[in-house]
Amino acid sequence: MKLAAIDIGSNAVRLQITRVLEYEKVITFKKLEYVRFPLRLGHDVFSEGRISEYNEERFFKLMTAYKNLIDLYEIDGYFGCATSAMRESENGREIVDRVYQELGIDIKIISGDEEAEMINKVILQGLDNAHYIHIDVGGGSTELNIYENHEKVYSHSFKIGSVRTLEGRDTPEAWQEMREWVGKYAFKKGQKIEAVGTGGNINKLFELSGSSPKSRKMSLETLTKTQDVLKNLTLEDRLNKLQLNPDRADVIIPASDIYVAVMKAAKAKKIIVPDVGLKDGINYHLYQTKHPESDKVFVKN
Template identity: 85%
Template sequence: MKLAAIDIGSNAVRLQITRVLEYDKVITFKKLEYVRFPLRLGHDVFSTGRISDYNIDRFFKLMTAYKNLIDLYEIDAFYGCATSAMRESENGNNIIKKVRKKLDLPIQIISGEEEAEMINKVILQGLDNGHYIHIDVGGGSTELNIYENHIKVYSHSFKLGSVRTLEGRDTPDSWKEMRDWVAKYALKKGEKITAVGTGGNINKLFELSRSNSKSKKMSLERLIKTQDVLKNLTFEDRLNKLQLNPDRADVIVPASDIYVAVMRSAKAKNIIVPDVGLKDGINYHMYQTHHPESDKVFVKN
């Protein structure tokens, strides 16, 4: 079985094509193709409230390229999701309708809660019965989820993201709302909490921190040290010395501010970085749709 997932974010648009392998009750999602293009729709939306004609044209070109890859791989199931930028854009719905009509590519604009739920399905595969706060930082929004005993007990979506913050479209009230929510729902007397981080920026922060890749865990102290190094480098230094892509070099510090703020508010000393995201959640969602019994099967990414 071959699956295709498109994740239309505020910073980048991703396509992942996956083959599902089934052996001895273990489901393996093997990546066949992964393409990430930094379209940065959030730059338009958070500044003007709509996607520009220039980026509409680029979006259609990108969707045409992705549709060609999907057709060439002869996939069995497809699901595309658009998140914060398309949600908030006044012309987002019209753009998605045109893509459906012209390219026969059905894409859904999903809520922050739906976005978090898709990622949760993959995150839960790797957690035990401990106390966790999941932090998913995108370009336009941050989704927080709290787990206890392998069950999600609280969740909330905040209008804070790497691109939104870079553009100066975040507000002190948004930061306060997020910190207050974390303090209210994440802190339990006498019980430690561990953070779980998803999103391209935390993956890169983990890589730059030179943490133990086998454990996939990074301390808050190491995260802050890595953040300090980045803050003391110019944009050009991040490009040339660290070899970051331009669309990563400018948003990685604003994103790190969100991860650090949540961890401090939750008093979490460590963060697990499983290197999964919405695209993986979409794949698992599609697999479950075709195999409802898959809740009973361990999924290995």
């Protein structure tokens, strides 16, 4: 079985095509194709409230290219979802309707809660019964989830994200609300909590930190040291010395601020970086839709 996930974020638009591998009680997704295009729809939306005609046309061209890849791979199912930039845009619904009418690609504009739930499906399967706070930082929003005894007990979406913060469209009130929420629901005196981080920026921070790729864990101290190194580099240095992509080099610092702020508010000393994200959640959602009776679990390939 071949599946395709389209993730339309505030910073980039991703397509991942996978083959589902099934063995006994486990499924894994073998990546056949992965394309990430830095369209940065959030730049328009967070400053002007709508997607510009220029970026609407670029988005349409990108969806045309993705449709061609989906057709060429002869997939068995796909799911396209758009997150904070598209759901906050005045013309977001109009644009996804046009894509459906002209290309036949059905895109769902999902809420922050729906976004978090899709990621939860794959995150939970790698956790034990301990106490965790899951931090998913996107371009326009941050989703936080609290897990206890292998169940999600609290969740909330905040209008704080890497692109939104870079553009200066975040607010002190939103940051205060997030810290207060974490303090209320995540921090429990005498109870240890670990963070789980998802999103492209935490994966890059983990890579830059030099932490062990086998453990997929990074201490708060290591994260803040990596953050300090980045803050002491110019944008040109981050582009040329670290060879970061342009759309990563400018947002990685505001993204790191979010992870650090949440970890400090929760008193979390370590963060697990499992290298899974919304695209994996989409594929698992697709698999479950096609096999609702299945009790097989997802394992990261």
